[in-house]
Each structure stands twice: as C-alpha cells, then as structure tokens.
Amino acid sequence: MIQVDQLVKRYAGMTALHGLSFSVQKGEIVGFLGPNGAGKSTTMRILSCYMPPTSGTAIVAGYDTYKESLDVRKRIGYMPENVPLYPEMRVVEYLDFRAALKGVPRSERRSQIEKVAEKCGVKDVLRRIIGQLSKGYRQRVGLADTLIHDPELIILDEPTIGLDPNQIRQVRGLIKELGKSHTVLLSTHILPEVEMTCSRVIIINRGRIVASDTPENLKRLRKGGGETLLEIKAETAAVEEEFKALANVTQVEVTSLPDRYLQVVLHPKGDADLREAAYERVKARGWALRELRRHAQSLEDVFVQITTEDD
Amino acid sequence: MSAVWILFRKEMMSYFYSPIAYIIGVCVLFLNGVNVTQIVKWLSQQPSDYSVFQVMFAGFFTWIVFLIVPPVLTMRLFADEKRMGTIESLMTTPLRDWEYVMAKFLSALCLYMMLWLPTVNIVFVLRHFAHDTAALELGPLFGGYLGVLMTGMLFLSVGCMASACTRNQVVAAVITFAINTAIFFVGLLFFMDAAGKLREVFEYVSLYGHMDELCRGVLDWRRPFFYLTSAAFFLVMTQRIVQSRQWKS
Ligand SMILES: Nc1ncnc2c1ncn2[C@@H]1O[C@H](COP(=O)(O)OP(=O)(O)OP(=O)(O)O)[C@@H](O)[C@H]1O
Ligand SMILES: [Mg+2]
Numbered sequence: 001m002i003q004v005d006q007l008v009k010r011y012a013g014m015t016a017l018h019g020l021s022f023s024v025q026k027g028e029i030v031g032f033l034g035p036n037g038a039g040k041s042t043t044m045r046i047l048s049c050y051m052p053p054t055s056g057t058a059i060v061a062g063y064d065t066y067k068e069s070l071d072v073r074k075r076i077g078y079m080p081e082n083v084p085l086y087p088e089m090r091v092v093e094y095l096d097f098r099a100a101l102k103g104v105p106r107s108e109r110r111s112q113i114e115k116v117a118e119k120c121g122v123k124d125v126l127r128r129i130i131g132q133l134s135k136g137y138r139q140r141v142g143l144a145d146t147l148i149h150d151p152e153l154i155i156l157d158e159p160t161i162g163l164d165p166n167q168i169r170q171v172r173g174l175i176k177e178l179g180k181s182h183t184v185l186l187s188t189h190i191l192p193e194v195e196m197t198c199s200r201v202i203i204i205n206r207g208r209i210v211a212s213d214t215p216e217n218l219k220r221l222r223k224g225g226g227e228t229l230l231e232i233k234a235e236t237a238a239v240e241e242e243f244k245a246l247a248n249v250t251q252v253e254v255t256s257l258p259d260r261y262l263q264v265v266l267h268p269k270g271d272a273d274l275r276e277a278a279y280e281r282v283k284a285r286g287w288a289l290r291e292l293r294r295h296a297q298s299l300e301d302v303f304v305q306i307t308t309e310d311d
Numbered sequence: 312m313s314a315v316w317i318l319f320r321k322e323m324m325s326y327f328y329s330p331i332a333y334i335i336g337v338c339v340l341f342l343n344g345v346n347v348t349q350i351v352k353w354l355s356q357q358p359s360d361y362s363v364f365q366v367m368f369a370g371f372f373t374w375i376v377f378l379i380v381p382p383v384l385t386m387r388l389f390a391d392e393k394r395m396g397t398i399e400s401l402m403t404t405p406l407r408d409w410e411y412v413m414a415k416f417l418s419a420l421c422l423y424m425m426l427w428l429p430t431v432n433i434v435f436v437l438r439h440f441a442h443d444t445a446a447l448e449l450g451p452l453f454g455g456y457l458g459v460l461m462t463g464m465l466f467l468s469v470g471c472m473a474s475a476c477t478r479n480q481v482v483a484a485v486i487t488f489a490i491n492t493a494i495f496f497v498g499l500l501f502f503m504d505a506a507g508k509l510r511e512v513f514e515y516v517s518l519y520g521h522m523d524e525l526c527r528g529v530l531d532w533r534r535p536f537f538y539l540t541s542a543a544f545f546l547v548m549t550q551r552i553v554q555s556r557q558w559k560s
Contacts, residue, residue, distance in 0.1 A: 045399070050403050050556070052557055052558075073404055073405045073406075074405045078400070078403045080403075084396035085395075085397065086325065087395075088325055089324070097317065097320075098400075101317050101318070101405075101406060102404050103405060142400075
C-alpha cells in the first residue's frame with residue numbers, strides 16, 4: 001500500500017528526512033513514533049501529496065505521490081496535525097463539502113455523512129457551528145472527514161491529541177475497527193496507544209528510521225530489564241546476603257520503606273526469571289511477603305532507549 | 312459535479328457567514344447613493360460634456376468602489392487557508408491547483424457583481440423620471456456594466472495573487488490596494504501629453520480611458536482583450552504561487 005524509497009526532505013537550511021525507506025502492506029495498522037521534530041508530520045505530508053520529497057520516491061496505492069498525485073489523493077484520507085477546519089461552517093455543511101470534493105456522488109452523500117457521524121460520535125453536533133465546538137469534537141469532525149469517502153489508506157497525524165480518556169479509548173476502538181477494512185498509518189506520542197492498536201511500529205529519530213517491528217518484538221529489543229521486585233519484612237543485611245547467594249543474580253538493591261518493609265530489586269543475568277527462586281528463599285526464611293513481580297517491559301522504555309542513544 | 316463549482320459554493324457560503332459581505336454591501340450602497348445624487352444634480356443642470364453613465368460608472372465615487380472593494384473581497388481567500396492550515400486538508404483532496412484558484416476568483420467576482428445589482432435599480436428609476444431618455448440609452452448602459460465586470464476581473468485577480476503570497480489578510484489587502492492604485496494611475500499618465508508610441512501604450516492600459524469609452528457605448532475588441540489578458544496573467548501567477556509548495560527545493 002505504501003512503498004517509500006530513500007525519501008529525503010530538505011527545508012530551507014535543514015534536512016528533516018535523511019533517506020527514509022519503509023513499506024506498509026494492505027490491512028496493516030502502522031504506528032509512526034518519534035520524538036518532537038523527528039519528521040513524522042513531514043513524512044505524512046509527503047505521503048498525502050501535500051508536498052513533494054526533495055529526492056526519493058513514495059508510492060501510495062500503486063501511484064507515485066509526485067507524478068500521479070491526483071490518483072493518490074483520490075484513494076487516501078488524511079488528517080493533518082491540529083485538525084484544520086473552517087470555523088464558520090456547520091459540521092454537516094463541512095462534511096457535505098468535503099464529501100463532494102472527494103468525489104462522493106450526491107445520492108450517497110447523505111447516507112455517508114450519517115454513517116461517519118455515527119462512527120465518530122458527531123451525530124449530535126451535526127447542526128452546530130464548528131468554531132463553537134470543543135477541541136475534542138473538532139478532532140472527531142476531522143476524523144469523520146477522513147473517512148467520508150471510504151479511502152483505501154487512512155493517514156492520521158496525532159489523532160488522539162487533545163482528547164479526554166474516554167474519547168481516546170473510543171478513537172482507539174475506531175482505529176482498530178477501521179484496520180479491519182482499511183490500511184491505517186498513524187503518528188502519536190502516546191505509547192500505550194501504539195501497543196494497543198498497531199500491528200507494527202516504525203520509530204524514527206532525527207529523520208532516520210531507528211526501528212521497525214511489531215510492538216512485541218520491539219519490547220525484546222531493550223537491553224537489560226526483567227528485574228524481579230519484592231516487598232518483604234526483614235533485616236537489610238540478611239536480605240542482601242540471602243539473595244546474593246542466588247544463581248543468576250547480578251545485583252541486589254534494597255531500600256527500606258517507611259512501614260518497616262524492604263523493597264528488593266533483583267537484577268537477573270540475561271533473560272532469567274528469578275521469581276520462583278526468590279519465593280523459595282523468602283519461604284525458607286519465613287519473611288512476610290506482600291509483593292512479588294517481574295518488571296514488565298514497556299514500549300516506553302524501548303522508545304526512550306532507542307531515541308536517546310547517541311548515533 | 313465539478314470541483315470548481317463545489318468550492319465556489321463553499322466560498323459563497325463563507326462570504327455570507329462572515330460580516331464582510333454585509334459591511335462592504337452597505338458601503339457600496341452608500342457610495343452609489345452619493346453617486347445618484349451627483350447624477351441627479353448633473354441632470355438638472357445645464358447640458359454638460361459628460362453622459363449620465365460616465366458619471367455613474369467612471370466618476371470619482373465609482374473609482375473609490377473599484378479600488379476599495381476588491382482588496383476586501385480577496386484578502387481572505389488564499390491567506391486564510393494558509394493561516395488556518397486548511398490548505399493542507401484542501402490540497403490533499405483531488406483538487407487541482409487551477410480549480411482552487413478559479414473557484415476562489417469566481418466567488419469573489421460573483422459577490423462583486425452582486426454588489427452592483429442595486430445600481431440596475433437606479434438606472435430604471437432615472438429612466439422612469441427623466442423627460443428625455445436619450446441620455447440613458449441601453450448601449451452605453453451595457454458598456455458600463457461590461458466595464459464594471461472587466462475592471463472587477465482585473466482588480467480581483469490582482470487581489471487573488473496578493474492573497475496567495477501571504478498568510479496575513481491585512482498584508483494581502485494592502486498589496487492589492489497598492490498594485491491596483493498603481494495600475495490606475497499609470498493609466499492616467501496618458502493625460503500628460505505623452506506623444507507617439509508612448510501615448511498609445513498609456514492609452515492601452517488606461518482603465519479610466521477604457522471605462523470612459525465603454526460608457527459612451529464605444530465598443531472596441533482591444534478593451535476586453537486588455538482586461539482578459541491581464542486578469543489571466545495575474546490568475547496564472549496565482550496558480551504558480553499556489554503550486555510553489557510543490558517545488559522540490
Ligand atoms: N515548513 C517548514 N520549514 C522549515 N522547517 C520545517 C518545516 N516544517 C517542519 N520543519 C522542520 O522539520 C523537522 C521535522 O518536523 P516534523 O513536523 O515533521 O516533526 P514531527 O515528527 O511531526 O514532530 P512533532 O512530534 O512535534 O509533531 C523539524 O525539525 C521542523 O523544525
Ligand atoms: Mg508532527
């Protein structure tokens with residue numbers, strides 16, 4: 001669906017993209033991650049034919065975004081960052097205008113508007129003036145607009161920014177739903193969102209791709225991790241001595257908590273799982289135990305590690 | 312349905328949703344009212360060198376309308392799309408650059424002509440009350456409206472270009488006013504006894520001269536040609552500016 005090859009974009013005085021290459025298959029939901037200024041919006045603008053790359057090619061739905069931009073534009077739905085809308089129009093007028101512009105025949109426009117309004121939760125505000133809507137509702141109107149012509153590819157630049165937790169959850173659900181029949185490329189800063197919705201993640205940093213994989217595989221990328229956490233009631237010295245003796249433990253951190261409990265962090269060697277062995281020790285010594293867990297790898301850790309590493 | 316028509320409709324809607332159309336409408340009505348009192352004064356005086364339509368379409372107040380209205384009508388058109396960022400969602404739909412420019416231009420032209428509609432009334436009122444309608448013949452009348460239309464096309468196309476250059480409406484309006492006034496005054500230079508070829512050039516670009524002749528019912532193919540080519544020039548420039556975002560820098 002998307003085939004990007006050696007994409008370079010230079011703005012006056014600075015290079016935003018240094019030879020980006022990636023591809024997205026039909027039916028995938030791909031999350032585009034990266035710190036501020038990484039070049040996410042720039043890439044999306046190129047893919048949606050708003051501006052051309054300085055060099056390199058981007059093929060979307062089988063057409064070149066520069067040479068055959070009209071064919072590309074017919075097949076995509078793009079929601080820019082900050083969701084620009086005409087404040088003076090009513091929601092229904094705006095959606096009708098956009099539907100007409102995107103070539104939805106007059107006879108289908110009404111049903112189409114009703115369909116997307118239902119999906120995006122703007123049914124109740126159809127008669128309202130856009131300028132008077134709250135940010136979240138404007139976001140939904142923008143989302144409704146991207147879907148109105150049933151595009152093959154949906155490109156969303158930070159679709160959930162500015163939404164309340166309920167709405168974020170709804171939009172996530174919507175994106176997942178869309179992923180069944182459409183290809184979706186979205187950018188976001190919210191990492192749990194990517195984990196929940198995307199089948200693949202592309203992380204870019206300073207105009208270069210630094211990782212591209214499923215969220216699960218990415219999490220394994222992180223070096224270290226997998227620490228075991230315990231909270232027990234015991235003497236610090238005894239605890240240190242006891243756990244240092246365990247196989248596969250490289251380091252033991254003990255901190256006392258205010259309520260006479262100790263928090264113990266066991267760093268494992270490699271991927272070893274220390275929970276069972278640690279429990280055996282605690283049981284043998286008869287310590288009171290109120291928590292025992294293994295620190296889960298989060299995409300956030302991976303993100304921070306990848307994007308702050310010096311290159 | 313053509314994209315030009317779709318965008319044109321939206322632009323007309325936006326005009327009437329904003330106070331601009333109403334404010335400018337009131338101003339034009341007022342200026343035209345002043346104009347009519349002038350005309351009536353003229354008619355009741357001794358025979359003069361000027362015809363009614365010359366006063367009506369090429370008089371001082373009319374030129375004020377010609378110079379003030381186009382910047383106001385066009386300043387928002389392209390500048391605001393850039394300021395609000397809606398250009399990004401607009402140009403990622405299957406809308407060609409020239410369709411974008413033409414729709415915007417035509418909507419401004421349409422509103423501009425609507426502002427002139429009330430003057431039709433004035434003409435008929437005058438014809439009704441005048442003893443002698445010889446001074447109110449239909450030929451010069453059509454000539455006058457043709458002049459209004461074509462002057463509008465030229466000045467509005469300049470406005471489109473200026474609006475496409477910037478994201479600031481006020482800047483766009485000032486540029487438009489400056490260029491239009493300059494064009495107008497260059498045309499007046501032919502009154503300064505320039506001789507030979509130079510005089511012909513000044514005459515060719517003299518908006519005042521064209522308007523004056525049209526109001527006397529003198530039709531000459533060179534006049535529409537001048538207006539149409541110059542308006543086309545500014546519209547092509549506009550299209551180029553809009554397209555410049557597609558340049559591979
Ligand atoms: N029109 C422009 N002119 C000059 N530089 C620009 C322009 N647009 C973006 N840039 C620069 O290009 C780089 C990439 O910007 P881009 O907007 O693609 O980042 P992003 O990944 O979307 O960031 P964010 O998460 O903040 O939205 C930034 O350094 C930015 O300053
Ligand atoms: Mg961005």
